[in-house]
Amino acid sequence: MKHDLSKIPDIIARYPQRPESVIMVLQDIQKEFNYLPAEALYQTSEALNVPLSKVCSISTFYNAFSLTERGDNIIRVCCGTACHIRGAKQIREQLEELLKIKPGETTSDGKFTIELVNCVGACAMAPVVMVNDKYHAQVKPNRVKKLVAKG
């Protein structure tokens, strides 16, 4: 997948050019590319005057960031407590088996990435799966195939 890295300076420019903007800048970059390209880390470090090592530290500390490219569709399985006791684990295993990847990995065709998230805050509708930005409530294991097919 080709990424238009020329967008990076504009994204960085959205925030005050100060060190405290670094997390928000990286979040916007992550949102744009679905991961943090190395080039973006260099430019962020330079523009915000944050050492590159700190940028790398931040981008591996927080869950929101990924340093490797991810799939076109990101399937997030909520593993919050409510989802856990209502069977999130089964959903996750169905997905792993279906896509033949583990959480954090991307299918070889670059179409899907599975991610586990700790709580998306839709606990009353557990178990919840998010496909890209769409929430799917009260997911049953046998609905997983459909979810993937739609994605």
Next chain:
Amino acid sequence: MQSRLVVNPSLCIGCRTCELACSFAHAIGGKPTLSRIHVHPGGHKDLFVPIVCLHCEDPACAKACLVDAITRNESTGAMELDQSKCVKCMACVAACPFGCTLHDVQFRQIVKCDLCGGDPACAKFCPTKALDYRSIALMRTAG
């Protein structure tokens, strides 16, 4: 009353007692460490020069130290290196134009003269007073 370590090469006989005294004065666990004073040949017959830290007014060692481990002891005037703060980066060793901060290979530490806290062993043991620890006030009156 501040004193200075006065070096008079014309009195030095090259016996190197000062080096021994220094090593033992700074011994770690009974083991002598690298001497902070070094007696070098003066380039002329029977001439020896003990080289030891000058505790400069504007010391390069302290300027080069990025963790502020070298500071002046206000009572002795010595530039002292705080061993527990030192990060052994050798900036001071490389920066001193007189070669008076040293790398003690055996004990893996950086060492420099600290005037033994105001009673330098080198001067105490110098048999010829080539090294003499004298008060500045007395030096002035003596001219």
Next chain:
Amino acid sequence: MVSLTINGKVVQAESGEMLLTVIRRLGIDVPALCQHDAVEPYGACRLCMVEITKESWNGWKNYVTSCLYPVEQDLIVQTHSEQVIELRRTLLDLMLARNPQTPLIQRLAAEHGITKTSYTEVVEPDDCILCGICTRICDAMGFHAISSVNRGHGKEIAPPLHQPPQDCVGCLACALNCPTGFIRYTDDGRTRRIWDRTFDLVTCEKTGQGRVTREFAAFLTEHRGIPEEYFRVNDESHRKELAQTMGDITNSTREE
């Protein structure tokens, strides 16, 4: 000045001093693995924890890391209470699970009666104890070349993107202050290699041997005002030169 009691002994300390400093001044052996005077206390290894209380606390006790707990008037400190020792034992037992082959940890654990961890050892152990001394010193020196990456049990110390670090000047402070010697480097007096990056040393005109890298010397010149020519020869040659100069002067007065 404040006065406090440590292991039953009343002692005086400067206000603002940390407990550990005072404890060590008394010659009491309290282990600490993440403490280095060049950097701020960090409180990560927890080995230096002690038990504190005060008469006025009505029997309430607290456990604090002595490396960053400032002394307080009337504090009563126990450095080796039963609970503190139990805590240290557990910590070392846990550390030994992460670093089973690290001599420093083995020795400390053995001093606390542990020769083998009672927990599950990590699969591919190394010698990094994650004390953070390397990164904190690197930060304190202003280079910020390396940092911690990831978090939790998967935390590690690394240069950015696991590439040779661009901000490194090869000063070796990280390696030389690593308590376990985990950070490796080579140095033959002419070139130095650390974090997969090779540095040329500023070598002495006379001996051909160097102490600092070109990058470090350039930094000291630019930011700390150390003249470039100071790095021309090494310390030994500097001394010899000075001896020659002084010798010449002495000799000339002698001839008069």
Next chain:
Amino acid sequence: MRIESVKQLVALQKELQQQDKKFARKILVCYGPGCLAAGAEAVGEEFVKQLKKRRIKGVSVEALKKTGCHGLCEKSPLVAIEPDKILYTKVKPKHVDAIIDNTIRSGEIIEELLYEDHETGNRVAHYPDIKFYSHQTRIALRNLGQIQACDIEDYIRVGGYQAMAKAITKMKPDAIIDEITKSGLRGRGGGGFPTGRKWATCARVDESPRYVICNGDEGDPGAFMDRAIMEGDPHTVLEGMIIAAFAVGANDGYVYVREEYPLAVVNMQRAMDQAAELGLIGDNILGTDFCFNLHVSRGAGAFVCGESSALMKSVAGEIGEPRAKYVRSVLKGLWDKPTVLNNVETYANVPVIIDKGADWFTGIGAPKNSGTKAFSLCGKVRNTGLIEVPMGTTLREIIYDIGGGIQKDRPFKAVQTGGPSGGCLPAEHLDVPVDFDTLTRLGSMMGSGGMIVMDDHTCMVDVAKYFLHFLVEESCGKCVPCREGLYQLHDLAVKVSDGVAEDGVLEKMERLSKSIVIGSLCGLGKSGPNPFLSTIRYFRDEYEAHIRDHKCPAGVCRELITFTINPEKCDGCMACLAACAYNAITGKKKELHIIDQEVCTHCGACVSACTREAIDVA
């Protein structure tokens, strides 16, 4: 337009109330997290389409309000009709026609869309009569489900920003702090620290600048109260923060929102923009010389950032490692300056207290625990959703009256409160009052308000293992007891769950837990062993069954269970076969299915697929 004085604010409110009167009926479509997940957006769009098309008198498109969480998420999507107080449940776009034709036009009620009381089977026409609502008292959630989410005009219409106006024009900072102190308001984020005392400490420090921060990093899995407030009623949070800032003398504030709540991020920012446009934040608020600016700071996914010093580091753009220093963040917080940090729900209470007074507030709740607490009620309870009850309400009332009891009438086993740092309380404590002190005394904690109900199909070893796993993943890795200790505690819990633990493992886990509690650097580590400690306290038998008998009584721990198909119940419907991702089940339609024990991974997908409960777990 800028509001320059209190007079103008009051005038605007009057005008907005007048405008509102023109609506014969209002349609309140819940756009809360649950309803959105269940498809509320399509319902809302259908209403817009229909209302535009039909041009009903007194019910223009403006009469449709997209509200924050109405509460009863289990029955989502929800649509309320006001002023009739009708609540329609599980509304689909296809129902919209009928709702407009019958209810909107003539107030006629559509029976089948009403909530059905599971005990009596009766349909309840007016939602305040539903037990789920009738047992609640809403303060922090007062506007949720009642006004258009994130709409400053609707907020001002119902009295918004009046408390702020009163505070900054009629009260001295000290008087505000006194009022909050007198109200006994305690931090709703979990710790329960008296809010007034925190503010007083900050106000007393002779240093500036000072900051106020709102902790919207609702990291506890199973909790979504703060999310609902930030999405549905962000202005109440802003109003609370402005009052706090005025009281402690801060001119800058940050709202730290976790990025997993994108709508909360958007709505908080939008609310700030709206407030700034009206001059309710910014320079010279309401013509006074008080200036206050607000910023959104986005969390990037780290539970530890709920810890105050880690949160402040994150706001400053660093990694969220807690600070080890023994100095409170109220004295040295953001950029080492005095900082008041409260959570979303705490701020949401502030305007109401200022408006109605401390005496009114202390009249609600229990001694030393005044006011209410919002909870997200979820798990195996019939009515999941967002609730708010007076402090001191019993667990039984919450779970059985509000929550409607356990799904499928299974036996209640435990309720988990306080998130990963909290604990599980068993049936014997169902009648204890829910307040900060009682929950802590029983080995759990209030936490931010997640309340997860568990039935007999929940294994407590598995629950402990789950939380420990969560904490291992979320540990920042700075200090040894948390990084290594929780890792090993989880490792031991896995061994118990797998039935391979040695004798004495529980005692070892207890000893290790004690060291982690004493030794850890921050609250996350110190409370890390709680999931284990609280479950072992009440469910030791269950642990022992795993170790001694190699059995998981709840039928959850995989290594200790087998699945078999009961030939008497199986009707050969193929549902389990389709659900099995491992192809471990064979059989033909209308014939008995067989599970191949060699291939079966004990995942349980077949059990949830089977409609006849024909799969036995043993």
